[in-house]
Amino acid sequence: MIVELGHFALILAFLVACLQAVVPLIGAHKRWPGWMAMAEPAANAQFMLTAFSFGALTYAFVTSDFSVALVVQNSHSLKPMIYKISGVWGNHEGSMLLWVLILTLFGAMAAWFGGNLPPTLKARVLAVQSSVAVAFFAFIIFTSNPFLRMAVPPFDGQDLNPLLQDPGLAFHPPFLYLGYVGLSLAFSFAVAALIEGRVDAAWGRWVRPWTLLAWVNLTVGIGLGSWWAYYELGWGGFWFWDPVENASFMPWLLAAALLHSSIVVEKRESLKSWTILLAILAFGFSLIGTFIVRSGVITSVHAFANDPERGVFILMILGFFMGGALTLFAARASSMEAKGVFSLVSRESALVMNNILLAVSCFVVFIGTIWPLVAEMLFDRKLSVGPPFFDMAFTPFMVVLGAILPIGAMMPWKRAEIGRSLRPLIPAFILALSVALLAFALQTGRSAMGPVGLFLGTWLISGSVVDIWSRTGRGAVAGRLGRLTRLPRADWGKSVAHAGLGVTMLGISGVLAWQQEDIRVVQFNEPFDVAGFTLTLTDVQRVEGPNYISTMGWVDLARGDTAITTLNPEKRFYPVAEMPTTEAAIDIGFWRDVYVVIGDPQADGGWAIRTYYKPLANWIWGGTILMALGGMLSISDRRFRVAAGATRREPTAGVPAE
């Protein structure tokens, strides 16, 4: 019964969305307040109906209702509760329902927090947002209905893919979707502004927190996925340049560009049409990502494109929204003239450079991702584009970005002098250079990658420290320290996020340049050495888990004579899904991880053991957390809370001048 109610609520939400996509738009055009005001309650209703629908599906999973086909395919009565819940979105249909839930949540949030938007703009934003929802509701109801019942319910389910039964992955999709779908609001703001024909500083101020929110969630989502790959896949890889990873990375890059360019719109009323275009494209790449992931077109070396109908449907959604928005853009963009004037050397120019680098690197990822498809269709060549291509083609852009970032961050608006911006950074530069030279001198290999990465990372972190310190002005150290606590949160956000990028770069270069690998057959109680550590396999036992059987090893880890810990690498077997998984055992340290994987038993009684020494591995995700934290600090900045304020048009709003 509850399942049917959920199904019904979903259809109702679809109908509300249809109304909300049309009525407020007409109202805004004709200046009919009643019609415009309809958007707000409709957005709330849409969200509540979708939430109810999602709740109904969750209920079916939690109670293991095996009359629902989706529950049968993705759940099992023995599964721990957390994975019963995460099973709701661990499949195509359920994850689409989560997708629209978040879409309607963002619509409702725009209604809740959009109190100070001009009524016509608000009505148009909500209508555009709702039109996106219409498309996805239709997609779910007509091609991917999660509420279908079984004619003959089985006794138990087929279990969720064991790889998904992991805390890191349980929360990976929701964050990712908050990011993907959050960009829809930036898109709606852009299209509404194009219809409205006006983009000003206030628009930049409204759109920025939403873009930040989407970007923060994308950052966390990508970080979680990469962390999971690191500890779950058995050799500590953290990024694979796979099409589906790229699908999440491309919107991340464009969202990063967008949140920088919208600063220029907000503070300097320039780069308006470019920012609008970015907002459209960023959501466009979210849709492209959805298409890549759900159609199976790009990785379909096997017969994986099993449901072309879904792919075609998403392609139509993509075509409609991108085609429509870009046509509108072409017609209206010229009317948005820039107001701010600035010299060639200025914060504005630095942000333009930031946008160029991020957009072009996104383009490189895009080309690499679709090239196998292009080559096959146009040139009849079956080829692969793998990590070696992306490493070579993408990395240079990040190196340049890292090199110029601290300088750009120090530049004042309008007109800067290179010398004056560079001077305070000299200590940071010297520090970074010495770290790099030290690393180069100490390392045994010939690689330049490690030192270059260390230079960039240190340069970014120390540059951020200089940046925030320089914001405290002049005078005694005590006074400046006091002022440090009173700086706007946006300043802190900027420094923390930039330093986070540096920390991540340190981690990546540390692991890639200096990790050590050891593969061998190990006999019991025969110690072996890896990277200065001594490891001893003392025991291997069979252990039963709640819904799996594990082969667990006991490996003593020591450095010299001091014992550090005992590691328990596992191989698990999930009988329902008939699938094995690897659980690496990791001794996590600040400077390094020691990573042990147990393999198969050997004929001579030994066990295959793989050991990795991974310097700075955790810095990759530490930096990711810092970047997300920086974004959150920026969102919480006073100027967004006090009033996403239309200072210029409505001086009565009482927004303090910047």
Add this chain to the structure above:
Amino acid sequence: MMRIVLAFWLAVVGFGPLSVMTAAPAHAVLPDEILDDPALEERARDLSRGLRCMVCRNESIDESNAELARDMRILVRERLVAGDSDQEVVEFIVDRYGEYALLKPTTGGANWLLWAAGPIMMLLALGVGISYLRTRQAATETGAGQLSEEEKAKLSKILED
């Protein structure tokens, strides 16, 4: 490894039953494959990181635990032991399995477009970006406070009246 990442995604996005077949923990290079000569082994590892496991999805033979990947790894090592150069080993594999086996695409034929796309786009973007910045700077020099031609005409008309 890629296979598992993909399996995860596929499971998330709805190809659950199919993905189960492809997923398995990888143990990639096994102890018995490793060559005695460390220099040769190092070369073998470098080469196999750039070669695709033909039956896997986007996974190098270095990471894959498929039987075919193991065969290819052993093949690479045999060629190296026989004295082939890296280039010859790659050519041997391409002859056998086709261009599809290369994770790093060649620059030949239309592929130059793939490799040049980034630099070309960067130059274009820099060109557009700099010309935009110049217009903003020109606006500085003419002075924001100055009147446009239209405004001047309007002003002189008012003054005449």
